[in-house]
Amino acid sequence: MKPTRPNTKLFHETASQTAGPYVHIGLTPHATGIALYDHEAGSRVAGPQTQGERIRVHGVVWDGQGDPVRDVLIEVWQPNAAGHFAGSDTAEADFQGWGRIVSDFDTGEWRLDTIKPGAPEGQAPHLHLWIVARGINTGLHTRMYFPDEPRNADDPVLTMIDVAEHRQTLIAAHLGDGAYRFDISLQGASETVFFDV
Amino acid sequence: MAETMLYPRDWSRQPPADAPDYLSTRARSPKRPLVYLPDRALQTTGPVFNDDDLGENDWDLLTNYAAPGASANGPRILMHGRVLDENARPVPGALIECWQANAGGRYRHVNDTYLAPLDPNFCGCGRTITDDDGAYRFRTVQPGPYPWPNGPNTWRPAHIHFSVCGASFAQRLITQCYFQGDPFIPHCAIVQSIPNADAVDRLTAKLDLDATVPHDMVAYRFDIVLRGRFATYFENRPEGT
Numbered sequence: 001m002k003p004t005r006p007n008t009k010l011f012h013e014t015a016s017q018t019a020g021p022y023v024h025i026g027l028t029p030h031a032t033g034i035a036l037y038d039h040e041a042g043s044r045v046a047g048p049q050t051q052g053e054r055i056r057v058h059g060v061v062w063d064g065q066g067d068p069v070r071d072v073l074i075e076v077w078q079p080n081a082a083g084h085f086a087g088s089d090t091a092e093a094d095f096q097g098w099g100r101i102v103s104d105f106d107t108g109e110w111r112l113d114t115i116k117p118g119a120p121e122g123q124a125p126h127l128h129l130w131i132v133a134r135g136i137n138t139g140l141h142t143r144m145y146f147p148d149e150p151r152n153a154d155d156p157v158l159t160m161i162d163v164a165e166h167r168q169t170l171i172a173a174h175l176g177d178g179a180y181r182f183d184i185s186l187q188g189a190s191e192t193v194f195f196d197v
Numbered sequence: 198m199a200e201t202m203l204y205p206r207d208w209s210r211q212p213p214a215d216a217p218d219y220l221s222t223r224a225r226s227p228k229r230p231l232v233y234l235p236d237r238a239l240q241t242t243g244p245v246f247n248d249d250d251l252g253e254n255d256w257d258l259l260t261n262y263a264a265p266g267a268s269a270n271g272p273r274i275l276m277h278g279r280v281l282d283e284n285a286r287p288v289p290g291a292l293i294e295c296w297q298a299n300a301g302g303r304y305r306h307v308n309d310t311y312l313a314p315l316d317p318n319f320c321g322c323g324r325t326i327t328d329d330d331g332a333y334r335f336r337t338v339q340p341g342p343y344p345w346p347n348g349p350n351t352w353r354p355a356h357i358h359f360s361v362c363g364a365s366f367a368q369r370l371i372t373q374c375y376f377q378g379d380p381f382i383p384h385c386a387i388v389q390s391i392p393n394a395d396a397v398d399r400l401t402a403k404l405d406l407d408a409t410v411p412h413d414m415v416a417y418r419f420d421i422v423l424r425g426r427f428a429t430y431f432e433n434r435p436e437g438t
Contacts, residue, residue: 026296
């Protein structure tokens with residue numbers, strides 16, 4: 001349910017516009033051959049001092065014609081292994097909890113190196129992902145859950161999605177040895193569930 | 198205790214996912230409605246940025262890629278403004294990243310093959326962090342309009358892309374800033390996908406004569422508004438007073 005309380009808004013949120021095909025110039029310039037910044041924002045989610053199981057997530061974002069979205073840029077936001085977010089006193093100093101994922105510009109394959117997140121506030125562990133590209137007018141929010149995770153059964157978000165096929169779009173496949181596969185579909189029978197956060 | 202909640206996003210002022218005149222949205226727009234999920238963690242946490250993370254020249258696109266003593270080609274502008282929330286409170290510590298074409302309308306990108314030449318002294322990206330008043334500024338050149346493959350003769354208005362990381366990840370925003378009086382604005386399918394004329398006007402940077410630097414730079418003002426919070430019940434005064 002959306003809140004119906006009267007609000008005291010003075011301004012309206014600025015309208016979103018597509019990140020366009022050249023988003024990497026601005027957010028990950030190194031990936032486009034522009035060696036400008038010593039420290040690129042979002043280049044490492046979890047440093048060596050961060051506790052937890054190291055995982056690697058592989059995926060492709062697919063468009064409605066079955067083509068990979070090669071120009072995609074994804075951001076991840078997640079808590080540490082204890083369920084605490086970066087910026088809190090209880091998170092490791094080198095845990096940023098936030099990172100940027102660039103796909104291979106020829107194949108659209110991307111990968112994310114991070115740690116398995118803990119469970120925040122009675123939910124099952126998950127990664128929050130935000131997806132932008134040419135043709136996406138407003139960044140798309142979704143979640144990646146882990147398979148074989150008993151807490152999935154009681155997760156308030158998974159259980160609120162009635163259709164099993166839709167729910168399944170939020171659950172990665174385990175490839176073994178800390179590797180997972182999470183493909184995202186923008187359209188079609190396997191369209192991923194996206195959220196209005 | 199009441200939860201801290203952001204105002205729900207007002208979709209009547211946002212471009213729809215499927216905007217038929219903007220051809221790229223056709224295969225990239227989800228067809229099912231978004232699932233409403235006011236995610237408390239997402240609304241109250243987000244990455245934190247420090248000035249130390251940035252180079253001192255990152256905000257100055259005129260020189261951040263230029264040879265020593267050189268400067269980018271084109272009309273020199275100061276693009277500045279504030280990041281506020283919907284309650285008109287400044288958002289300090291926000292990371293703003295921008296990227297743009299050069300003065301001829303060409304991006305420094307392998308996939309951009311437009312006729313206009315690259316400028317060896319301009320890469321087209323910069324970044325800064327808002328100060329305690331939510332203020333930011335970039336020095337740059339006014340980008341040129343350029344043709345894009347959305348029809349037989351379609352041109353983007355001059356624009357600068359803005360990415361904003363505010364106080365929480367649920368405020369995350371990417372947008373584009375246009376220039377007051379640009380005749381391409383009413384003809385652009387990306388701009389016109391926004392269904393609200395006032396929302397389009399708010400994306401248009403205004404000439405700011407007072408901030409113009411004599412004999413140096415024309416100034417434009419572009420304020421950015423991120424989602425704001427409901428006042429919480431347990432407080433005995435409204436936030437921000």
